[in-house]
Amino acid sequence: MPFDSAQAIRLAHDTLDIEAAAVLGLKTRLDVAFARAVELILNMRGRVVVMGMGKSGHIGRKVAATLASTGTPAMFVHPAEASHGDLGMIQPHDAVLAISNSGESEELTAILPLVKRLGAPLLAITGGATSTLARHADVLLNSSVEKEACPLNLAPTASTTAQLALGDALAVALLDARGFRAEDFARSHPGGALGRRLLTRVADVMRSGDAVPCVPASANFSTLMQEMTRKGLGAAAVVDAQRGLLGIFTDGDLRRLIETGRDLRALIASEVMHSQPHTVRDDALAAEAAEVMEQHRITVLLVLNADARLIGAVSSNDLMRAKVI
Structure with missing residues (x-):
């Protein structure tokens, strides 16, 4: 089939419109649960352990990196590896941030009872408000979207954008609550341009x-x-x-x-x-x-x-x- 440049541009516009609407839609669902999540992380003595499978896992790695670079100690643990020993990385004084669009990822739901048994508080970013993950969560952040940007409504696109935006919102709220300054950011980025300048x-x-x-x-x-x-x-x-x-x-x-x-x-x-x-x-x-x-x-x-x-x-x-x- 010959390439249709007009179609490509139209789909690009549609993708940006759908993903922008997905992010803006999060504002209507941000409530006291978000503030509770920020307060819980502020009061913990350990780290934020971020978990997620597939595309949500990729988002989780970025969220963990953003938290760590803005004053909140964080690390990513793969749910599948957690079942084979890495669960030992999670301690009771940590907080677990689990990310899953459906809230039913098998590798993630399998370890939720163990996480709860450890006593580590569980925060969830999920589009499944009644899912297994949501039911186990101490704090639920609803990341549901009306539809994916994928024309087939299958590939995680708008949903992962919403997850990332919520993770960034958490990081920004936390850095503000901690009084995190540009100089603090520079200390965690000594090799970057900002680090050198500051x-x-x-x-x-x-x-x-x-x-x-x-x-x-x-x-x-x-x-x-x-x-x-x-x-x-x-x-x-x-x-x-x-x-x-x-x-x-x-x-x-x-x-x-x-x-x-x-x-x-x-x-x-x-x-x-x-x-x-x-x-x-x-x-x-x-x-x-x-x-x-x-x-x-x-x-x-x-x-x-x-x-x-x-x-x-x-x-x-x-x-x-x-x-x-």
């Missing part, structure tokens, strides 16, 4: 020690240029005997100085430096350093400690290598 400090990426180009105020122009060239930062700090910062001289300053036609050999560092350089504290976020550079259109910042002494330097290239920008 966790990386200037001290983590700056050049320090002998890698920092600096000269005394009395250094002649030749010494100043040699220090800039040797350290390859495109700038050099001018400091006093206690490494107190007096100024900075940059490649841009050099170009402007050459244009004046002055005899460079007769100059010393204190005569050519810019006396009010932009600086950053070593304990500041690296992202803050990036913002200062962008705001002032510069590529180098000198780093000071709490005593206002020069201890480092950071460039835009350093921040790029650290993937902060």
Whole structure:
């Protein structure tokens, strides 16, 4: 049969309409049971153990991952494996979140009495309000949908979207109740862009020690240029005997100085430096350093400690290598 592009687009539109309606339909069924589920999880001492078979299992894995990354300890246990030893992963101080559209998945219903016997509270996300899972549940979250997006009304589509949306709603309500902040999220995502922006400090990426180009105020122009060239930062700090910062001289300053036609050999560092350089504290976020550079259109910042002494330097290239920008 030849491909019908118009039909494909129409079905795509229908799918999005059906799944959007399924998610919006959940709002009318959200009641005190949802609040009870959030409170129960908040008060538990263990983890949320998420379970589900088939497509519901795939949704369960994502829900467990979302909970864990937003401050609620969680793990996924496969119901079939639970019957062969993995049930030992569930403890009385845990909470079990079972996901099943029908509420009658054989592998899941077989272990429900055992879960109840353990004493772990059972939360259910199911479209079967009178199902075996619903009857065993301490808290029932109704995820029923009018129809699947599948034209045959068979493949789990709208139903799994509804399950996922309910899982996300739980995670969001829980993170809010816990006072979960962006910094907390970053700590569980240290390898991500947000984690790097919220966790990386200037001290983590700056050049320090002998890698920092600096000269005394009395250094002649030749010494100043040699220090800039040797350290390859495109700038050099001018400091006093206690490494107190007096100024900075940059490649841009050099170009402007050459244009004046002055005899460079007769100059010393204190005569050519810019006396009010932009600086950053070593304990500041690296992202803050990036913002200062962008705001002032510069590529180098000198780093000071709490005593206002020069201890480092950071460039835009350093921040790029650290993937902060």
